[in-house]
Amino acid sequence: MEIIDILSIASGLLQMLGYGLYIKKSLSKEIDPNPFTWFMFAYGTTLLTVLEFDRGASPFILILPVTCSTCGVYVAYLCWRRGKMSWPEDGFTRAAIVADLSLTVLYLISVLAKASGNLTDEGKSLATLIFLFGSNATTLTSFFPMLKETYQAPWLENWAPWTVWALAYSVLTVTTFIEIGREQVGLEMLIYPISCAILHGLVGLFSIRKLKNKKMKGEKRKNP
Numbered sequence: 001m002e003i004i005d006i007l008s009i010a011s012g013l014l015q016m017l018g019y020g021l022y023i024k025k026s027l028s029k030e031i032d033p034n035p036f037t038w039f040m041f042a043y044g045t046t047l048l049t050v051l052e053f054d055r056g057a058s059p060f061i062l063i064l065p066v067t068c069s070t071c072g073v074y075v076a077y078l079c080w081r082r083g084k085m086s087w088p089e090d091g092f093t094r095a096a097i098v099a100d101l102s103l104t105v106l107y108l109i110s111v112l113a114k115a116s117g118n119l120t121d122e123g124k125s126l127a128t129l130i131f132l133f134g135s136n137a138t139t140l141t142s143f144f145p146m147l148k149e150t151y152q153a154p155w156l157e158n159w160a161p162w163t164v165w166a167l168a169y170s171v172l173t174v175t176t177f178i179e180i181g182r183e184q185v186g187l188e189m190l191i192y193p194i195s196c197a198i199l200h201g202l203v204g205l206f207s208i209r210k211l212k213n214k215k216m217k218g219e220k221r222k223n224p
Contacts, residue, residue, distance in 0.1 A: 042072030162204030
């Protein structure tokens, strides 16, 4: 087994571990997931996985996003089952929803155009690359509400799963670098793992403030 096999499997297992922690804490109501944010994570990651596959991404790179999109759907389902799903008030989240739906429609149009002979292979490849950039951009916008909410109310999230996810994306970044070195994929494949490692790490960092606040309160009680 080569190092890239180990890294790709490790990234997927870490992603599953993070979701296991998150789902457990969600079911025990230790955290309160933002339903539409998670719906967008699931939908956006599924779209991105399809686009990366179309761009020739290997299974080494796709293990993590496939795991992420599958588990994200389940978290969104848990939110829906609680009856919390509603149209978001945040403008960034609305923009991300509209953008991802628009990218999906445009991508399907490009597939049909290619199948009917109205779009060349080069044109289809360029269109998919543009859609991939757009899909990564919606990941950033869909994270803004989560970052803002966690910074203002850190008790709504827990640092552990977000830290594990940040580590998973860091491992995927190394895996992607290896694939780029082998000339299997292009540099555009780095956008997703690097940006997600930073974003997930920030949510984990913001939620740690909850622990610090509890510690400070405990010290105040001991030393009135």
